[in-house]
Amino acid sequence: DGGITQSPKYLFRKEGQNVTLSCEQNLNHDAMYWYRQDPGQGLRLIYYSQIVNDFQKGDIAEGYSVSREKKESFPLTVTSAQKNPTAFYLCASSISVHAGNIQYFGAGTRLSVL
Amino acid sequence: AQSVAQPEDQVNVAEGNPLTVKCTYSVSGNPYLFWYVQYPNRGLQFLLKYITGDNLVKGSYGFEAEFNKSQTSFHLKKPSALVSDSALYFCAVRGEYNFNKFYFGSGTKLNVKP
Numbered sequence: 530d531g532g533i534t535q536s537p538k539y540l541f542r543k544e545g546q547n548v549t550l551s552c553e554q555n556l557n558h559d560a561m562y563w564y565r566q567d568p569g570q571g572l573r574l575i576y577y578s579q580i581v582n583d584f585q586k587g588d589i590a591e592g593y594s595v596s597r598e599k600k601e602s603f604p605l606t607v608t609s610a611q612k613n614p615t616a617f618y619l620c621a622s623s624i625s626v627h628a629g630n631i632q633y634f635g636a637g638t639r640l641s642v643l
Numbered sequence: 644a645q646s647v648a649q650p651e652d653q654v655n656v657a658e659g660n661p662l663t664v665k666c667t668y669s670v671s672g673n674p675y676l677f678w679y680v681q682y683p684n685r686g687l688q689f690l691l692k693y694i695t696g697d698n699l700v701k702g703s704y705g706f707e708a709e710f711n712k713s714q715t716s717f718h719l720k721k722p723s724a725l726v727s728d729s730a731l732y733f734c735a736v737r738g739e740y741n742f743n744k745f746y747f748g749s750g751t752k753l754n755v756k757p
Contacts (some may be wrong), residue, residue, distance in 0.1 A: 533686075534688075536673050541698030562745075564747075569750075570749055571647075571733060571747040571748055571749040572733070572745075572747040573686075573747075574744055574745070577743065577744070579743070585743070587744065588661060588744075617684075619686055619687070621686075621687075626743050629675050629692070629694045629737075631689050631692065631726070632678070632687075632689075632745060633689070634679075634687040634688070635686050636684075636685055636686045637684065637685065637686050639684070
Protein backbone atom coordinates (compact mmCIF):
# COMPACT_ATOMS: atom_id res chain seq x y z
CA ASP A 530 0.00 0.00 0.00
CA GLY A 531 2.99 2.28 -0.50
CA GLY A 532 3.51 5.38 1.57
CA ILE A 533 -0.09 5.95 2.60
CA THR A 534 -1.08 5.09 6.15
CA GLN A 535 -4.69 4.88 7.25
CA SER A 536 -5.70 4.49 10.86
CA PRO A 537 -7.36 2.89 12.61
CA LYS A 538 -7.93 -0.30 10.65
CA TYR A 539 -11.28 -0.87 12.36
CA LEU A 540 -13.52 1.76 13.89
CA PHE A 541 -16.86 1.60 15.64
CA ARG A 542 -19.26 4.51 15.89
CA LYS A 543 -22.06 5.02 18.35
CA GLU A 544 -25.28 6.74 17.38
CA GLY A 545 -24.89 10.52 17.28
CA GLN A 546 -21.11 10.37 17.44
CA ASN A 547 -18.61 11.98 15.11
CA VAL A 548 -15.55 9.91 14.25
CA THR A 549 -12.36 10.85 12.41
CA LEU A 550 -10.39 8.62 10.07
CA SER A 551 -6.73 9.41 9.65
CA CYS A 552 -4.81 9.44 6.36
CA GLU A 553 -1.12 10.29 6.15
CA GLN A 554 1.16 10.10 3.11
CA ASN A 555 4.93 10.43 2.80
CA LEU A 556 4.98 10.45 -1.00
CA ASN A 557 5.07 14.26 -1.29
CA HIS A 558 1.88 14.12 -3.36
CA ASP A 559 -0.21 17.23 -3.86
CA ALA A 560 -3.56 15.52 -4.43
CA MET A 561 -5.43 13.40 -1.92
CA TYR A 562 -8.81 11.62 -2.08
CA TRP A 563 -11.34 9.85 0.11
CA TYR A 564 -13.52 7.05 -1.25
CA ARG A 565 -16.26 4.95 0.22
CA GLN A 566 -16.55 1.31 -0.82
CA ASP A 567 -19.77 -0.67 -0.41
CA PRO A 568 -20.24 -4.24 -1.63
CA GLY A 569 -21.17 -4.36 -5.30
CA GLN A 570 -20.94 -0.60 -5.76
CA GLY A 571 -17.30 -0.01 -6.43
CA LEU A 572 -15.69 3.15 -5.09
CA ARG A 573 -17.50 6.44 -4.67
CA LEU A 574 -15.67 9.72 -4.22
CA ILE A 575 -16.40 11.61 -0.98
CA TYR A 576 -13.91 14.51 -1.07
CA TYR A 577 -10.70 15.38 -2.83
CA SER A 578 -7.97 17.95 -2.35
CA GLN A 579 -5.67 19.25 -5.06
CA ILE A 580 -3.43 21.21 -2.74
CA VAL A 581 -3.02 22.26 0.88
CA ASN A 582 -5.89 24.33 2.30
CA ASP A 583 -8.15 23.42 -0.61
CA PHE A 584 -10.69 20.64 -0.99
CA GLN A 585 -13.72 19.87 -3.10
CA LYS A 586 -16.84 17.78 -2.62
CA GLY A 587 -17.11 14.55 -4.48
CA ASP A 588 -20.24 12.63 -5.38
CA ILE A 589 -21.34 11.67 -1.84
CA ALA A 590 -20.04 14.41 0.47
CA GLU A 591 -23.16 14.78 2.62
CA GLY A 592 -22.50 13.79 6.22
CA TYR A 593 -18.72 14.00 5.84
CA SER A 594 -16.13 16.71 6.39
CA VAL A 595 -12.40 17.02 5.69
CA SER A 596 -9.46 19.33 6.27
CA ARG A 597 -6.12 19.73 4.52
CA GLU A 598 -3.91 21.79 6.81
CA LYS A 599 -0.75 19.89 5.92
CA LYS A 600 0.38 18.40 2.63
CA GLU A 601 0.82 14.95 4.12
CA SER A 602 -2.46 14.73 6.02
CA PHE A 603 -6.10 14.54 4.90
CA PRO A 604 -8.38 13.42 7.77
CA LEU A 605 -12.01 12.50 7.15
CA THR A 606 -14.71 13.10 9.77
CA VAL A 607 -17.86 11.03 9.57
CA THR A 608 -20.49 13.15 11.27
CA SER A 609 -23.72 12.13 12.98
CA ALA A 610 -25.52 13.44 9.90
CA GLN A 611 -24.26 10.45 7.93
CA LYS A 612 -27.05 7.98 8.63
CA ASN A 613 -25.51 4.96 6.97
CA PRO A 614 -21.78 5.14 7.69
CA THR A 615 -21.00 1.43 7.70
CA ALA A 616 -18.52 0.92 4.86
CA PHE A 617 -14.88 0.47 3.94
CA TYR A 618 -13.13 3.84 3.56
CA LEU A 619 -10.13 4.26 1.32
CA CYS A 620 -7.71 7.17 1.15
CA ALA A 621 -5.61 7.76 -1.96
CA SER A 622 -3.05 10.23 -3.23
CA SER A 623 -1.48 11.19 -6.54
CA ILE A 624 1.32 13.51 -7.58
CA SER A 625 -1.26 15.93 -8.93
CA VAL A 626 -4.72 15.79 -10.42
CA HIS A 627 -3.39 15.40 -13.95
CA ALA A 628 -5.51 12.85 -15.75
CA GLY A 629 -2.71 10.38 -16.38
CA ASN A 630 -1.43 10.21 -12.83
CA ILE A 631 -1.83 7.03 -10.85
CA GLN A 632 -3.67 7.07 -7.55
CA TYR A 633 -2.00 5.19 -4.72
CA PHE A 634 -4.23 3.74 -2.02
CA GLY A 635 -3.97 3.12 1.69
CA ALA A 636 -5.03 -0.17 3.31
CA GLY A 637 -8.41 1.21 4.34
CA THR A 638 -10.50 1.71 7.47
CA ARG A 639 -13.58 -0.39 8.10
CA LEU A 640 -16.23 1.60 9.94
CA SER A 641 -19.15 -0.05 11.68
CA VAL A 642 -22.02 1.29 13.74
CA LEU A 643 -22.59 -0.08 17.25
CA ALA B 644 -21.53 11.92 -18.02
CA GLN B 645 -18.55 9.76 -17.27
CA SER B 646 -19.05 6.16 -16.28
CA VAL B 647 -17.48 2.74 -16.26
CA ALA B 648 -19.26 -0.58 -16.65
CA GLN B 649 -17.93 -3.96 -15.63
CA PRO B 650 -20.66 -6.27 -16.89
CA GLU B 651 -19.55 -9.38 -14.99
CA ASP B 652 -19.77 -9.51 -11.21
CA GLN B 653 -17.67 -12.67 -11.22
CA VAL B 654 -15.37 -14.49 -13.61
CA ASN B 655 -14.33 -18.10 -13.05
CA VAL B 656 -11.34 -19.63 -14.81
CA ALA B 657 -9.13 -22.65 -14.33
CA GLU B 658 -5.48 -22.19 -13.50
CA GLY B 659 -3.37 -22.08 -16.65
CA ASN B 660 -6.24 -20.88 -18.85
CA PRO B 661 -6.41 -17.38 -20.30
CA LEU B 662 -8.58 -14.85 -18.51
CA THR B 663 -10.46 -11.75 -19.59
CA VAL B 664 -12.14 -9.19 -17.34
CA LYS B 665 -14.34 -6.82 -19.30
CA CYS B 666 -14.65 -3.04 -19.02
CA THR B 667 -16.48 -0.46 -21.09
CA TYR B 668 -16.48 3.28 -20.49
CA SER B 669 -18.19 6.52 -21.35
CA VAL B 670 -16.23 9.77 -21.15
CA SER B 671 -15.99 13.22 -22.70
CA GLY B 672 -12.86 13.67 -24.73
CA ASN B 673 -9.94 11.29 -24.68
CA PRO B 674 -10.05 8.64 -21.95
CA TYR B 675 -7.38 7.86 -19.39
CA LEU B 676 -7.98 4.25 -18.38
CA PHE B 677 -6.71 2.26 -15.41
CA TRP B 678 -6.95 -1.20 -13.90
CA TYR B 679 -6.57 -1.85 -10.20
CA VAL B 680 -6.64 -5.05 -8.12
CA GLN B 681 -7.89 -5.40 -4.55
CA TYR B 682 -7.18 -8.26 -2.18
CA PRO B 683 -9.50 -8.82 0.81
CA ASN B 684 -9.50 -6.00 3.34
CA ARG B 685 -6.76 -4.14 1.52
CA GLY B 686 -6.44 -1.03 -0.57
CA LEU B 687 -6.30 -1.00 -4.36
CA GLN B 688 -3.07 -1.77 -6.18
CA PHE B 689 -2.31 -0.28 -9.59
CA LEU B 690 -1.92 -2.77 -12.45
CA LEU B 691 -1.71 -0.74 -15.65
CA LYS B 692 -2.94 2.33 -17.47
CA TYR B 693 -3.64 3.61 -20.96
CA ILE B 694 -3.07 7.25 -21.82
CA THR B 695 -2.11 7.26 -25.48
CA GLY B 696 -0.11 5.26 -27.99
CA ASP B 697 -0.11 1.49 -28.44
CA ASN B 698 -3.55 0.01 -27.86
CA LEU B 699 -2.06 -2.99 -26.04
CA VAL B 700 -0.78 -2.01 -22.63
CA LYS B 701 1.34 -4.32 -20.48
CA GLY B 702 1.32 -4.09 -16.72
CA SER B 703 2.24 -5.80 -13.48
CA TYR B 704 2.09 -9.55 -12.78
CA GLY B 705 1.77 -10.49 -16.47
CA PHE B 706 -1.49 -8.61 -17.02
CA GLU B 707 -2.24 -6.65 -20.15
CA ALA B 708 -5.18 -4.65 -21.45
CA GLU B 709 -6.39 -3.74 -24.88
CA PHE B 710 -7.84 -0.32 -25.62
CA ASN B 711 -10.53 -0.32 -28.29
CA LYS B 712 -11.75 3.17 -29.09
CA SER B 713 -14.57 2.15 -31.42
CA GLN B 714 -16.02 -0.22 -28.83
CA THR B 715 -15.12 2.06 -25.90
CA SER B 716 -13.61 -0.93 -24.13
CA PHE B 717 -10.53 -1.64 -22.07
CA HIS B 718 -10.57 -5.36 -21.27
CA LEU B 719 -8.00 -6.83 -18.89
CA LYS B 720 -6.30 -10.03 -20.02
CA LYS B 721 -3.73 -12.56 -18.94
CA PRO B 722 -2.54 -15.50 -21.06
CA SER B 723 -2.27 -17.98 -18.19
CA ALA B 724 -4.14 -17.49 -14.91
CA LEU B 725 -2.69 -18.27 -11.48
CA VAL B 726 -4.61 -19.15 -8.33
CA SER B 727 -2.94 -16.13 -6.72
CA ASP B 728 -4.66 -13.87 -9.30
CA SER B 729 -7.95 -14.45 -7.46
CA ALA B 730 -9.04 -11.00 -6.28
CA LEU B 731 -11.39 -8.11 -7.02
CA TYR B 732 -10.54 -6.11 -10.13
CA PHE B 733 -11.59 -2.51 -10.80
CA CYS B 734 -11.55 -0.57 -14.03
CA ALA B 735 -11.38 3.24 -13.73
CA VAL B 736 -11.53 6.16 -16.14
CA ARG B 737 -10.71 9.84 -16.15
CA GLY B 738 -11.73 12.19 -18.93
CA GLU B 739 -9.43 14.84 -20.32
CA TYR B 740 -12.03 17.54 -19.69
CA ASN B 741 -12.95 16.48 -16.15
CA PHE B 742 -9.80 14.96 -14.80
CA ASN B 743 -10.34 15.82 -11.15
CA LYS B 744 -12.13 12.54 -10.56
CA PHE B 745 -11.64 8.88 -11.16
CA TYR B 746 -14.78 6.97 -12.04
CA PHE B 747 -14.62 3.36 -10.93
CA GLY B 748 -16.55 0.36 -12.13
CA SER B 749 -18.38 -1.82 -9.64
CA GLY B 750 -15.65 -4.44 -9.69
CA THR B 751 -15.30 -8.00 -10.98
CA LYS B 752 -14.39 -10.85 -8.70
CA LEU B 753 -11.94 -13.19 -10.38
CA ASN B 754 -11.84 -16.77 -9.14
CA VAL B 755 -9.02 -18.95 -10.42
CA LYS B 756 -9.45 -22.61 -9.53
CA PRO B 757 -6.60 -25.12 -9.33
